[in-house]
Amino acid sequence: MRLRPAVALVPVALVLAACGHAPMTEKSVEEKASEEMGKQIGLAPIVDCPGDLESRAGATMSCQLSDPNGSDKKFTMTVRVVSLKNGVAKLDFALDEG
Numbered sequence: 001m002r003l004r005p006a007v008a009l010v011p012v013a014l015v016l017a018a019c020g021h022a023p024m025t026e027k028s029v030e031e032k033a034s035e036e037m038g039k040q041i042g043l044a045p046i047v048d049c050p051g052d053l054e055s056r057a058g059a060t061m062s063c064q065l066s067d068p069n070g071s072d073k074k075f076t077m078t079v080r081v082v083s084l085k086n087g088v089a090k091l092d093f094a095l096d097e098g
Helices: 026-041
Strands: 009-015 046-048 060-066 074-085 088-095
Touching (some): 026 046, 026 060, 026 074
Antiparallel strands (some): 009 088, 046 060, 060 074
16 A cells, blocks of 8 residues: 555545534544545555544544555554534544654
8 A cells, every 4th residue: 555655635524423512433433534545545544543533623533544455554644623513524634744
């Protein structure tokens, strides 16, 4: 898997199942991150996030990406909630440099 070391921003909307400020589940964030990063790099990476993501603008979480084909190379990605409106969270996924 080849990921560019430059920052890749991927804005995406994630519909929240519950009203209010329930956190976005770890699984839903991982699935959406894999799907959206796959569109950018041509191969959906395995995404591992440390837990649920707070449903509030500005909330961030660091997740790890790995190659589904078995390469040992790992990348770090920051997930950020850009906005939250009417039960829909707009997320940015950015590969960390390094």
